[in-house]
Amino acid sequence: MLYLLVQVNESIKRIVPEHVVSIEFTNNQFSDLFGAVTSGEYGDREVEVFIRREKSESWKKVDNGLKGNLEMLEVLKYSQVKFCLIEKTHLDTPQITNTLNAFDILMNNSYQTLLPQHCTEYNDCNKLYNEIIDLFRNQNVGWTGGVHDTIGKAFVNRIMNAIWYIDPHLSTLHARSCNLPVFFTQLKTYQDGETYNKFYHTSHHKKNPLSQQKLVYLSSSLELSVSQPWANNDVWNQVIPATLSLIEILKKYAGYLTITTTNMNILHHSDGSARNPENDCTMYRIIACKNENLNDIYSQLNYVLLEKQMYEYIDIKQYLPIDIMKRYRFIKELQLTFPIGVYRYHQGNYLGTINYVWRVPENEDELNETLKARMLARIHKELPQYFTxxxxxxxxxxxxxxxxxxxxxxxxxxxxxxxxxxxxxxxxxxxxxxxxxxxxxxxxxxxIFDLRTNNGFKGTKFNEFWNETDAYFNEQNLLAVDERRHGTILYMPLALSVRDLREIVTERLKIIYSDPLPFTIHIPSDEWIRLQFCPTNATTTRSMHHTGQFNVKFKVQGRLLRKSSDDAHYCAALFRYLREFCIHYKQWTCLISADDKHKVPIGEDVAVSTGVRNRRSMVAQNSTLAAADHDFTKLSITPSVTFFISIPNEISGSFYDGQVFVSYKDATFEP
Structure with a gap:
């Protein structure tokens, strides 16, 4: 099987464009290939055959022509074939004595009306371009003097750009009485009930509305074309008026956008609301009708209002039909078996109108202006306000x-x-x-849920490392609460880099699992370890990358910083011995942590200094900031916190689990 690139030319004109053809090379000649490509249309013509291997080479003529075997292509590894039709020469026709000279030929060609050539249809925009040319050809219009490829092509492109731009917005233009000229509705795609710019509706890009600047640009470009001398020719009597109508449509909607934009800018920069009850409300009275004349659609509203007091209004939104025209007739023909008052507030835009109704006395002498004013005040209070x-x-x-x-x-x-x-x-x-x-x-x-817990890798690849890190924190007592006892996040009591932490935990894993570590145990990078802690500032953008696996901030608080002491090792060892003692005798031990908080003074309404957290305070210029000393309050209550610690099974467990109890003591009788 051969796969060939085949083309058919006549003189310099390409009749059949280059395309791929498959054919068996055994028992087949070039005549079979030519007949398959041209469908036997040029069977009576003389044909020359040329072949080559690739486009960079020159064509090589086949001596036998169509009688040559295709096997030579397989042997020579040639894959491109060109058939050239030889022009017919009529020898039996007597020679015309009065032949045209070159000048006459040029003059005759200059009077022929021509149109731009079709372009290759890669998309719907090219399709629109070709259909405009077809529409012009059906109208027997064109350009003379060889300007069809310059002036003519520019005119077709400008019409194409205008129609392509407004194609997705034809319904919007129709709503403003800007309809596409009838002449352009004869385009083939519009006749088939389809549109050109389908990408506007099917793509996921932002749907940009019509732009005033773009519409002005398109209309101006079309005006440049229709103002040229060729547009005054009678053959364009159908096209030019339609183009002028298209220009008028573009200008009309561009003017509408300009006015709308100006009004909206004025409204946006206004210090007052666009709508208010002073200018956008109407109120009127509707007389009663007879019971037998009451329309059925008002029965429910009539019954509800009959149960209400005079000047007790209701919103009739729930009684209105869904259909717009029925809703309009419902309000216009509203009439009940008793007199009613109607208040209508026009919100503007698509929000519609708010309608309130209420009962009024039948006799004008019984009208109560005070109740009416109070009712209007309540209505105005309920009306929505729209600020600029x-x-x-x-x-x-x-x-x-x-x-x-x-x-x-x-x-x-x-x-x-x-x-x-x-x-x-x-x-x-x-x-x-x-x-x-x-x-x-x-x-x-x-x-509120912290979505940072969903960050990062959710597998079990580093579980051994994380478990050993948690055990290291608990064993070495490396976690401390907030210095002000605020929040549940713990802190590091000593300065420790992420790299040092990684090396320490790695060495602990080597002691447990031997060195080198098994292939099932993986060590994360320094950056991935850092992201497992809580962010130091939860409001920054970088905090979104933290996972918060460890409820610890990897930083040292200023209150926890201490100078070196000779007793530091003794205190740390003593606390470790205490924890190991509790673990060893767990069944007989109860570990309790208790602390009394600051006293809460009670009694006289006198300012008492707390003695802690002293900060600057704002005081009037001629006043003195004075407070009684905190030691001289007569009565006070002392909050006491007791923490019953759940003792773990090993030293690497956490000593921060358990139950917390808060009690209050009288400072006088329970010191």
């Missing part, structure tokens, strides 16, 4: 100088304090605000 961006900026800028307050929290404070019902345009910010609102509503700190 400038109003929100004014509030956020005022409190943005407070440290450790994120923009999301500031926006939540703004919404809660002002009652602003506007929704944040950014999707991510909107999700954050919804979660903050849920957290603040539930007031449950356990709803």
């Amino acid at each position: 961006r400038q109003m929100r900026k004014n509030v956020l800028n005022k409190y943005s100088y407070i440290r450790k307050v994120t923009p999301a929290v500031l926006r939540m404070l703004h919404f809660d304090l002002t009652g602003n019902a506007a929704v944040t345009s950014d999707v991510i910010s909107r999700d954050i605000e919804e979660r903050l609102r849920l957290i603040l509503t539930l007031a449950d700190p356990n709803i």
